Amino acid sequence: MTDAETTVGELSEGQVLRGILSRLPASTAPVGPGDDAAVLAVPDGRVVATTDTLVHGPDFRLAWSSAVDLGYKSAAVNLADVAAMGARPIALLVALAMPESTPLSFVRGLADGLAEACADLAPGCAVEGGDLAVSDTLTIAVTALGSLDGREPVRRSGARAGDAVHIIGELGVAGRGLDVLFTRFVDAAGAPILVTPEARASLGAEDAEGLDRQLRPHPPIADALRAADAGATAMMDVSDGLALDAERLADASGVTIAFDAGALGDDLARALGGGEDHGFLVTYPAGTDGPGRRVGTVVARGEVAVTVDGRPWTGRTGWDPYRDWDAGRG
Amino acid sequence: MTDAETTVGELSEGQVLRGILSRLPASTAPVGPGDDAAVLAVPDGRVVATTDTLVHGPDFRLAWSSAVDLGYKSAAVNLADVAAMGARPIALLVALAMPESTPLSFVRGLADGLAEACADLAPGCAVEGGDLAVSDTLTIAVTALGSLDGREPVRRSGARAGDAVHIIGELGVAGRGLDVLFTRFVDAAGAPILVTPEARASLGAEDAEGLDRQLRPHPPIADALRAADAGATAMMDVSDGLALDAERLADASGVTIAFDAGALGDDLARALGGGEDHGFLVTYPAGTDGPGRRVGTVVARGEVAVTVDGRPWTGRTGWDPYRDWDAGRG
Numbered sequence: 001m002t003d004a005e006t007t008v009g010e011l012s013e014g015q016v017l018r019g020i021l022s023r024l025p026a027s028t029a030p031v032g033p034g035d036d037a038a039v040l041a042v043p044d045g046r047v048v049a050t051t052d053t054l055v056h057g058p059d060f061r062l063a064w065s066s067a068v069d070l071g072y073k074s075a076a077v078n079l080a081d082v083a084a085m086g087a088r089p090i091a092l093l094v095a096l097a098m099p100e101s102t103p104l105s106f107v108r109g110l111a112d113g114l115a116e117a118c119a120d121l122a123p124g125c126a127v128e129g130g131d132l133a134v135s136d137t138l139t140i141a142v143t144a145l146g147s148l149d150g151r152e153p154v155r156r157s158g159a160r161a162g163d164a165v166h167i168i169g170e171l172g173v174a175g176r177g178l179d180v181l182f183t184r185f186v187d188a189a190g191a192p193i194l195v196t197p198e199a200r201a202s203l204g205a206e207d208a209e210g211l212d213r214q215l216r217p218h219p220p221i222a223d224a225l226r227a228a229d230a231g232a233t234a235m236m237d238v239s240d241g242l243a244l245d246a247e248r249l250a251d252a253s254g255v256t257i258a259f260d261a262g263a264l265g266d267d268l269a270r271a272l273g274g275g276e277d278h279g280f281l282v283t284y285p286a287g288t289d290g291p292g293r294r295v296g297t298v299v300a301r302g303e304v305a306v307t308v309d310g311r312p313w314t315g316r317t318g319w320d321p322y323r324d325w326d327a328g329r330g
Numbered sequence: 331m332t333d334a335e336t337t338v339g340e341l342s343e344g345q346v347l348r349g350i351l352s353r354l355p356a357s358t359a360p361v362g363p364g365d366d367a368a369v370l371a372v373p374d375g376r377v378v379a380t381t382d383t384l385v386h387g388p389d390f391r392l393a394w395s396s397a398v399d400l401g402y403k404s405a406a407v408n409l410a411d412v413a414a415m416g417a418r419p420i421a422l423l424v425a426l427a428m429p430e431s432t433p434l435s436f437v438r439g440l441a442d443g444l445a446e447a448c449a450d451l452a453p454g455c456a457v458e459g460g461d462l463a464v465s466d467t468l469t470i471a472v473t474a475l476g477s478l479d480g481r482e483p484v485r486r487s488g489a490r491a492g493d494a495v496h497i498i499g500e501l502g503v504a505g506r507g508l509d510v511l512f513t514r515f516v517d518a519a520g521a522p523i524l525v526t527p528e529a530r531a532s533l534g535a536e537d538a539e540g541l542d543r544q545l546r547p548h549p550p551i552a553d554a555l556r557a558a559d560a561g562a563t564a565m566m567d568v569s570d571g572l573a574l575d576a577e578r579l580a581d582a583s584g585v586t587i588a589f590d591a592g593a594l595g596d597d598l599a600r601a602l603g604g605g606e607d608h609g610f611l612v613t614y615p616a617g618t619d620g621p622g623r624r625v626g627t628v629v630a631r632g633e634v635a636v637t638v639d640g641r642p643w644t645g646r647t648g649w650d651p652y653r654d655w656d657a658g659r660g
Contacts, residue, residue, distance in 0.1 A: 030376060030483070031415070031483055031485060034486075034582070035415065035483075035485050035486050035487075035566075035582075036380060036410075036411040036412075036414040036415055036486070036565075036566050036567050037378045037379055037380035037411050037412055037414070037415045037417070037474075037476070038378070038379050038380065039376055039377070039378050039379075039415065039478070039483045040376065040377050040378075040379060041375060041376055042372060042375055042376070042377055043375050044375070045371060045372055045373050045374070045375050046360065046369055046370065046371055046372070047369070047370050047372055047377040047475065048367045048368070048369050048370075049367055049368050049369075049370060049379075049421065049423055049458070049459060049473070049475060050366060050367035050368065050423070050459055051423040051424075051425045051459060051460060051461050051471070051473055052425070052461050053425045053427055053461050053463045053471065055427050055463045055464065055465040055469075056465075057464070057465065057466060058463065058464045058465070059463070080366075081366040081367050082366075082367055084366040084367070085361070085365065085366055085367045085369065087367070091379065093379055093380070093381040093473055094381075095381045095382070095383045095425075095471040095473075097383055097385050097467075097469055097471075100655075128379070129379060129380055129381060130381060131381050131382050131383050131471075133383045133385045133388065133389070134385065134387070134388045134655050135385040135386075135387065135388070135467050135469060136387060136466065136467045137427075137465050137466045137467035137469070139383075139385075139427055139465060139467070139469050139471075141381070141383065141425040141427075141461075141469075141471035143379070143381055143423055143425075143473040144367075145377065145379060146367070148369070153360070153361055153365075153369045155361060155365050156364075156365050156366070157365075235366075236365075236366050237366050252364070252365075325430075325464050329466075
């Protein structure tokens with residue numbers, strides 16, 4: 001039997017763990033993996049902490065996402081949440097629950113994806129702890145921790161009337177990729193079919209980019225930290241859809257976000273309703289020279305939390321897992 | 331329809347969240363729940379972090395554990411890991427993945443259990459963040475964070491020949507409870523049956539205590555911190571079974587743990603092979619007056635990592651989820 005065919009159900013927890021640890025970036029923490037808990041240095045005495053889970057079914061299909069993709073995405077979405085507070089990601093904890101039939105090669109792919117995401121998006125961040133469990137449903141729960149390095153945290157509640165509204169990163173690209181999956185990579189009955197390298201190569205440039213970003217989001221972490229340094233009054237990760245996330249920021253700040261449609265690109269519906277780009281929605285005091293492109297203005301709270309060219313947005317606003325999952329898996 | 335009958339699938343993520351937040355202890359953090367990430371104060375510039383998951387099937391049966399029990403246990407096992415490093419638990423992050431058919435009343439019970447565990451075991455610790463997801467398998471992934479408050483972390487690797495070996499807390503009590511469940515609360519086919527208040531009341535005192543501790547472990551957190559202050563050279567949470575956990579500590583320290591059978595109580599098999607008590611295994615320099623009762627001595631590394639009255643232990647050592655789950659759920 002080759003390693004590729006070995007399943008986690010045939011191994012002890014320690015053996016599975018050894019298959020992972022050697023593939024991860026080297027620990028930089030005072031105490032890394034292997035003890036009851038990790039110890040991490042946060043020199044200014046404050047730690048930023050967030051957790052987000054990917055679940056087989058609502059969050060991914062195994063026909064569409066490789067193990068490396070899933071490791072990458074599970075890290076990226078959490079790194080983005082840390083950076084959205086103005087903090088530098090320093091560590092991930094990964095709780096992995098998987099069926100006994102999961103091949104060890106799949107677990108190694110997940111580890112490779114976690115390592116790639118840390119290297120690409122947050123160099124110096126490492127997986128400093130985790131947990132392995134058996135489950136009927138493949139579940140990847142990641143916690144990310146960050147250091148503010150003396151910055152004040154940038155909250156959702158700090159936007160003030162008159163602030164400029166910027167977007168750092170992409171809008172609607174990952175949403176385009178999701179549409180590609182649900183139109184090009186399903187069979188006649190709507191069941192997901194495998195994303196092969198050949199099928200990917202046959203896609204047009206925009207569809208291929210969308211697919212890549214849907215499977216491996218690239219939050220511009222360094223730009224988010226620069227936004228904090230430039231004086232951002234509020235910031236958040238755009239994960240569920242710009243209209244929905246802007247509403248949350250507007251509600252937390254007690255303001256209205258007034259978008260200029262012309263600044264949101266050619267596909268307004270996808271820019272406002274497509275999720276998972278993991279760019280950043282930022283507000284700055286007027287006149288600030290901060291990262292991102294301007295897409296609107298903060299105004300005094302009106303009847304609605306978000307407007308587009310002065311009118312309420314009546315299109316799709318984003319994704320709610322309790323409302324929107326179609327119960328498919330694959 | 332009453333609240334008790336409402337399921338999470340009928341609600342938005344925000345509605346489910348509101349059903350939880352009001353039942354949790356008030357946040358004590360600089361930034362608590364509701365933003366992209368929490369911000370926590372760790373005055374000495376180091377944070378202790380650990381994660382552990384409870385999965386329906388391998389880790390619990392819904393016939394045996396109430397929602398409050400599950401919330402309590404998911405907090406307790408993580409609080410114990412933080413305390414085992416010599417750190418004071420300050421925050422939990424809770425990633426909850428659950429079927430759409432889960433009643434809202436169940437989610438509220440989970441929140442009550444989390445709150446009770448914090449109040450009982452680690453006053454001042456609160457749920458400062460989390461994530462809600464839909465899943466076919468109920469999964470509770472908890473991350474616990476702690477502050478060392480100037481202490482040096484107590485690792486597994488610090489035990490030295492000549493140290494005294496102590497146990498803080500119970501041994502084999504939770505294991506007795508597991509045996510009660512698998513013998514008294516199964517039907518003729520071995521399927522779990524409901525633990526009713528009447529059935530609990532009919533148990534003898536020791537069985538009732540075992541059942542209570544199996545469902546709601548009580549790690550003696552404050553004593554673990556006192557052990558660190560007293561000069562513990564090594565410490566760990568006893569979760570998977572004393573023999574297995576002692577082997578891990580011995581291997582990390584390059585020593586052998588020599589237990590005295592007479593100090594381990596009347597039921598040696600359960601003391602060494604029963605898991606989930608979440609007491610602490612501690613080593614102290616000879617002559618230290620630290621918490622716990624003495625159960626053995628650290629000696630130079632011999633042929634085996636653990637001995638009992640000088641001989642290798644050949645009985646059951648503990649629980650490995652990849653080896654030991656019987657695939658039952660219920």
